[in-house]
Amino acid sequence: MTKEQSESKGDNGEEDELKWKVGDRVYALWAGNNSFYVSTIAEVNETEKSVLVTWDDADTSHRKVPFSQVMRPSDETTAWSRARIEKRATVAETKNKGRCLFTNEACEAGSVVFVERPLLVALPAVAPLLWQCLQKLHEAAPLNLGTVTFHFAALVSVLTLEKADIDIIRDKYVPEPDEEPNEDVTRILKALQDAPLDGQSSKIRTLDAKGFQRLVSAWRYNSFGHHKEDGLVLYNRISMCAHSCDPTCCWSYGDEDAFVLRSRMALEKGGELTISYLQDEDLLKSTAVRQQKLLNWKFTCACPRCCLTVDVGRGVRCQRCRVGVLYPKVPSGGFESCKVCGGNCTPEDTQMLLRMEEDYVARVETLDKKDLDDVQIVYQAALDIFEKHWILYVMDTILWEGLRPKNIMEAMEHQRRRIDFHQHYYFRPTFILAWCHEELGDSMAQTWPSRKWHLQQEFQRAYHMLSILCGTTHQYTASPYHKLWQATNSASNETKAA
Ligand SMILES: [Zn+2]
Ligand SMILES: [Zn+2]
Structure with a gap:
């Protein structure tokens, strides 16, 4: 057991049987x-x-x-038993994506799907001697993965887990199930033969290279970075969640690194539970950029957003009327005709626009966030060509953050543009969008404290979105709630964060 x-x-x-x-x-x-x-x-x-x-x-x-x-106050944050989780969600084989996870019950946006405790939290403190040893090897000659955390976690699994749990890890998705041990794995195993180790070192010294490689890959493709320390966390059921750029679920941390999975939208019984392997900010980048980033997990995303035939996150200004916005068709690369003047983009203009886009994407990637003057020059020039484009969003973010301490009025305009783009390109609750509203509310409170309706609107949006993302009792949600309370400053019934 x-x-x-x-x-x-x-x-x-038997959660329904509560008295x-x-x-x-x-x-x-x-x-x-x-x-x-x-x-x-x-x-x-x-x-x-x-x-x-x-x-x-x-x-x-x-x-x-x-x-x-x-x-119960703990229902949303304390890990559920495996039996209770299995009652709530089912793993099933799919045609194109392998094993995926599905809900056994319909749920509303924001409801907890389940709360799962980690299979293992691999932090340096769990096996300090092993950690030091790997760090030394990495300093002597860097490991190909750029970090020791995956190898460390694989070895800690062997040191601390029962066989049944190690088997769960071995069973996790890896792109190449038959992968031969690479040079790092061989090198590490060799070095560990006579290094001082924590606990039952014989378990590590007798580990076969191929088995070690499999564990490293399982951690690499299925684990999450620890939210506080340099280490990794691996879960059982959660790893069965496939990625989507429009994920049906979102998550936050509960007690003792528990993974709280919530539905981001209403789900039918049998609906697929997906999460995003990308950070929120990457979900606001073009389909091509998202797909490129997902190559890290060695698959091509075929989510509803990736299958759209027009990418509305890459708008350019119409070259004829200079008013309308044109979006590229994917994968062909031509532009749709202008909805304002009805004109079509010539092949020459199309070429020129796509080339400029490439240049600007490269330019934006190398921007120095501290050099606000330079960012403003690039931004100004880009506005002449692009509209509703994710690179403008990236620059709006830099300018909002950089200008906020110096020129709040100007900063707020960038914040509004961030919100507009987010809603235009990907209108679902995200932490980014919720915090954009909360921060805008904070700025409003500073600049126009008398515009109560405006403050309330921003804090309300933040509050409702965070309620979906991490629940009404989470500290993130409490923050806009209290600000809303202050802004309203009234004890009347229906204003309880209404
Ligand atoms: Zn996708
Ligand atoms: Zn036009």
């Missing part, structure tokens, strides 16, 4: 705006299957809440 099974004994996914009692501290749904708030149970009505709650903020409305809309 593995550690997890013994710990989770008695929790066989509430007076005095329980819970999160309950406030019908005023369908968000969860902290409260204490004042009465339990078993026949009606509802509770009467006392809201922490002394609000007296919507106090009666059905059982189904009451949660």
Whole structure:
């Protein structure tokens, strides 16, 4: 029996069988705006299957809440048992993408799909001698992966996990299941033969090179960077989530590195659970750039966004009327006709525009964020050619961050443009978009504190988006909530973060 099974004994996914009692501290749904708030149970009505709650903020409305809309505070952050997770999501073989993960229940945007504890958290402190030894090897001659973390995690798996859990890691997706051990793997194993090691060093010294290689690749293609330290985390079910540039799920960290998977949008029963392997900011880059980045995982993304035949994140100004915006057709590369003047782009203009785009993409990649004057020159010139283009978004981000301490009015304009582009190209809740709104609200509070409606609007958007991304009780969500409360500065019922 593995550690997890013994710990989770008695929790066989019977989460519906909870018994509430007076005095329980819970999160309950406030019908005023369908968000969860902290409260204490004042009465339990078993026949009606509802509770009467006392809201922490002394609000007296919507106090009666059905059982189904009451949660334990830990439900959203504490890892579920494997049995409960398996009840919630199923792994199934797909035609083109191998094994993927599907929900067994329909869910609303923002609901928790499941919370999974790590299979292993490979931090240097777990095996300090091994870590030092690998670091020394890497300093003497750099490893090809540019870091020791993958090899370290593979070796820590062997040192600390039961066979059943190591088998779970061996079973994970790798592009080449039959991969021969590479020079780094051979070199490391050789060096470890007589190095001082932590714990049962014989487990490592008897490890075969091919098995080690497989573990390294499993970690490389399936793990997540630890959110606080230089190390990696690997999960069991989560690794079955395929990538999408329009992922159906989002995630945040719960207690003890637990992975909290939430639906980003409403999902039908049987809907696929996908996450993004790319960072939010890369989801705002063109299809070609995203596909290039995904080559790191050795697959070609065929998500709905990657299959669009026009890339609306690469707009250029119409060369005829100078008003309309033209978007390129992919993969052919020609431009659509102008929706303002109806004109078509000549083959010469098309060539010229695509070449300029290449030049600007290269230029933007090498911009020095600290040299704001230079960024502004490039930005100004780019505006003459591009509109609704991701490179403008990249420069708007640099200019917002750089100008904010010096010239808040000018900075705010760039922030607004960032929001416009995000909504134009990829209008789903993301941490970037939520924080754009929250920061814009902060700036408004500084510049026009009297424009309450505007502050409220920005903080509300941030609050609602973060509620979907990480839940109403997360500290990220609490931040715009409190600002909204301050901006509203009113105790009236329906303004509870409405
Ligand atoms: Zn894609
Ligand atoms: Zn035109």
